[in-house]
Amino acid sequence: MGFTKGIGRYLPQLAAAAALFALVATVVVTSRNMPMVVDGGSPGPRFMPLVLAVVLAVLTVWYVAETFIKKQVLTLPRLADMARPAAYVGLAVLVVLLWERLGAVPTVLLVSVLELKGLEGFGWAKALGLAVFLAAFTWLLFEVVLGTNLPLGVFKALVY
Amino acid sequence: MEILQFLIDGFAVALTPVNLAVCALGVVLGTLVGALPGIGPTGAVAMLLAATYKLGPTAALIMLAGIFYGTQYGGTITSVLMGIPGESASVVTTFDGYQLAKKGRAGTALGIAAIGSFVGGTLSVMGLMIVGPTLAGMALLFGPAEYFCLMVLALSLISAFTGKSLVRGLIATVLGLLLALVGQDVMTGMPRFTFGQNVLLEGIDFLPVGVGMFGLAETIEGFEKRQTMQVLKADLRWFQVLPSRQELKESFGAMLRGTGVGFFAGLLPGVGSTIASFLAYGVEQRVSKNAKEFGHGAVAGVAAPETANNASSGASFVPMLSLGIPGGATSAVLLGAFIMFGLQPGPSLFRDAPQVVWGLIASMYIGNVMLLVINIAFIPVIVAFMDRIKAYLPLVILLLSVFGVYSYRNAVADIVIMLAAGLLGYAMTKLEFPPAPVILGLILGGMLETSLRQALELSNGSLTIFVTRPIAVTFLALAAVSVLLAARRGGKNDGDPVPAEGGDGR
Numbered sequence: 001m002g003f004t005k006g007i008g009r010y011l012p013q014l015a016a017a018a019a020l021f022a023l024v025a026t027v028v029v030t031s032r033n034m035p036m037v038v039d040g041g042s043p044g045p046r047f048m049p050l051v052l053a054v055v056l057a058v059l060t061v062w063y064v065a066e067t068f069i070k071k072q073v074l075t076l077p078r079l080a081d082m083a084r085p086a087a088y089v090g091l092a093v094l095v096v097l098l099w100e101r102l103g104a105v106p107t108v109l110l111v112s113v114l115e116l117k118g119l120e121g122f123g124w125a126k127a128l129g130l131a132v133f134l135a136a137f138t139w140l141l142f143e144v145v146l147g148t149n150l151p152l153g154v155f156k157a158l159v160y
Numbered sequence: 161m162e163i164l165q166f167l168i169d170g171f172a173v174a175l176t177p178v179n180l181a182v183c184a185l186g187v188v189l190g191t192l193v194g195a196l197p198g199i200g201p202t203g204a205v206a207m208l209l210a211a212t213y214k215l216g217p218t219a220a221l222i223m224l225a226g227i228f229y230g231t232q233y234g235g236t237i238t239s240v241l242m243g244i245p246g247e248s249a250s251v252v253t254t255f256d257g258y259q260l261a262k263k264g265r266a267g268t269a270l271g272i273a274a275i276g277s278f279v280g281g282t283l284s285v286m287g288l289m290i291v292g293p294t295l296a297g298m299a300l301l302f303g304p305a306e307y308f309c310l311m312v313l314a315l316s317l318i319s320a321f322t323g324k325s326l327v328r329g330l331i332a333t334v335l336g337l338l339l340a341l342v343g344q345d346v347m348t349g350m351p352r353f354t355f356g357q358n359v360l361l362e363g364i365d366f367l368p369v370g371v372g373m374f375g376l377a378e379t380i381e382g383f384e385k386r387q388t389m390q391v392l393k394a395d396l397r398w399f400q401v402l403p404s405r406q407e408l409k410e411s412f413g414a415m416l417r418g419t420g421v422g423f424f425a426g427l428l429p430g431v432g433s434t435i436a437s438f439l440a441y442g443v444e445q446r447v448s449k450n451a452k453e454f455g456h457g458a459v460a461g462v463a464a465p466e467t468a469n470n471a472s473s474g475a476s477f478v479p480m481l482s483l484g485i486p487g488g489a490t491s492a493v494l495l496g497a498f499i500m501f502g503l504q505p506g507p508s509l510f511r512d513a514p515q516v517v518w519g520l521i522a523s524m525y526i527g528n529v530m531l532l533v534i535n536i537a538f539i540p541v542i543v544a545f546m547d548r549i550k551a552y553l554p555l556v557i558l559l560l561s562v563f564g565v566y567s568y569r570n571a572v573a574d575i576v577i578m579l580a581a582g583l584l585g586y587a588m589t590k591l592e593f594p595p596a597p598v599i600l601g602l603i604l605g606g607m608l609e610t611s612l613r614q615a616l617e618l619s620n621g622s623l624t625i626f627v628t629r630p631i632a633v634t635f636l637a638l639a640a641v642s643v644l645l646a647a648r649r650g651g652k653n654d655g656d657p658v659p660a661e662g663g664d665g666r
Contacts (some may be wrong), residue, residue: 013591020331023611025502031353034345034350038347042347042621043621045345045347045348052334056331059327062327074590074592077590085380088194088383088554092562092582096579099562100572111555120552120554126201130552134555138559141211141563142211142563145211146211148566
């Protein structure tokens with residue numbers, strides 16, 4: 001129990017080390033069909049990945065050892081403190097999902113309203129007004145001035 | 161004399177209306193970015209990089225460089241008025257600048273900082289002008305072995321002097337190098353780590369990773385920390401900000417010493433503006449006759465670090481332009497900007513694209529003058545603007561990030577990569593891994609591998625090529641020394657964080 005509790009203090013670092021070892025394994029396994037050496041004896045496409053995988057494995061062992069030797073305990077944020085960051089990330093995910101389906105301008109409108117109303121706590125009028133301003137401004141800047149072809153999304157049917 | 165002629169030609173390029181306008185826009189944006197906690201220069205440069213593409217290489221690089229050195233000026237504002245560093249290189253300024261503001265001398269602190277920044281920035285550009293072409297000429301002697309060892313040195317320095325521990329810096333570097341492997345192998349064309357996704361055949365670009373790790377990640381952290389901005393009330397009209405003759409006399413020596421420390425620190429990849437400012441503060445405290453005043457409102461305690469951080473940002477252009485080696489995360493993104501425009505920083509850049517290089521150098525003189533005027537005369541405007549915009553910053557950053565990244569290749573995959581990089585950057589910060597080496601590894605990884613394979617091909621697979629060539633072995637020895645020094649530092653000072661260039665503590 002005490003041993004588990006002791007190791008439990010280093011859970012974040014152990015999880016990070018596990019992820020790094022998983023990465024090492026992925027690199028080694030997925031590169032197994034690549035040649036190590038090519039014509040003329042020069043290093044092939046597998047050479048650098050394997051070198052880096054070995055280096056990473058050694059560094060990960062060093063990292064775990066350092067954690068235990070120096071007793072480095074990390075203070076992670078409480079779950080309650082993660083609600084707003086998680087909501088912000090959720091908005092970013094929403095942008096990815098809607099960007100080409102809905103179109104750039106409607107996506108900006110929707111995400112802006114959600115962020116300003118939901119996260120910053122503005123009233124509906126202010127949130128909607130700012131959202132319209134931001135949607136128009138970003139469209140003007142990127143589509144008109146900079147010539148980026150922003151996705152039309154739902155407006156594609158109107159244009160074509 | 162030849163250098164003078166190049167500089168005159170550079171001014172002819174920099175003084176065109178378009179380039180003057182983008183320089184002004186860049187330094188103003190840089191000042192605002194530096195002043196606002198929540199977004200650092202690396203994120204800002206990365207976000208705006210794609211948007212500036214249509215301007216052409218000279219104008220775009222002038223603007224992006226303006227943002228870079230402009231942040232060194234802007235970071236002072238929040239350090240002095242709020243005790244919160246606007247970006248990592250302004251941490252030291254809070255020690256004495258905020259104390260001066262609490263004593264009713266905010267104007268003095270800001271004025272001395274602006275003048276010190278101007279002195280450091282301008283003198284470092286002169287240094288860049290002299291050292292840059294000389295170093296570029298020497299680098300023409302480099303072969304693949306020398307380049308490989310030089311990149312190993314750069315990555316070692318970054319890993320060694322960034323973040324809380326050497327091993328975490330090295331792991332971050334290797335992560336960046338692994339990301340650089342994704343895509344088609346340069347020499348054989350074989351796809352690597354694409355997992356059947358065509359979109360990954362072109363590799364993972366540094367832009368979405370940079371925007372995600374330094375723009376989004378900082379904003380996510382800002383939400384978690386709920387940092388509030390309370391500005392000290394002060395009379396900041398321009399005549400209150402101009403220092404007195406006595407104050408200038410007190411800070412003159414500090415400014416010169418700060419320039420020297422900052423310039424040499426900036427030449428070394430990995431050291432950056434933040435370490436330069438700490439070093440300059442330490443030096444000044446040692447030589448000062450009034451050392452006890454430091455930490456309680458010493459004018460020299462503001463002058464030295466502010467001069468040093470600007471001198472360092474100017475000096476960081478030396479290895480970037482002449483060797484193609486970035487000094488830190490922001491100059492790594494700027495290096496990426498050069499590559500985006502089809503320019504290869506390195507010894508041939510001064511020869512192949514002199515208008516771009518000397519136009520950029522000349523614009524830095526102009527930009528420093530603009531920044532001096534802005535930071536003396538327009539502080540009240542900047543403070544009022546900061547107060548207004550802080551509530552909208554997370555949304556603006558999200559939108560700029562998405563639009564900026566999408567503008568580059570019109571690929572939703574880049575937005576996905578940016579989001580993933582943002583989450584990775586946030587996780588890395590929580591686990592106390594520095595993100596700067598990741599972006600450096602990503603940018604240098606391709607060149608590192610190519611140089612290594614070319615060198616081994618030349619030597620028929622023998623590793624002795626790296627120890628028999630004098631320049632190569634010198635770089636390797638320096639890399640080993642930097643790693644050993646960092647390991648020793650880690651043993652003595654358990655986990656003292658060394659903030660990296662590019663934003664709050666990164």
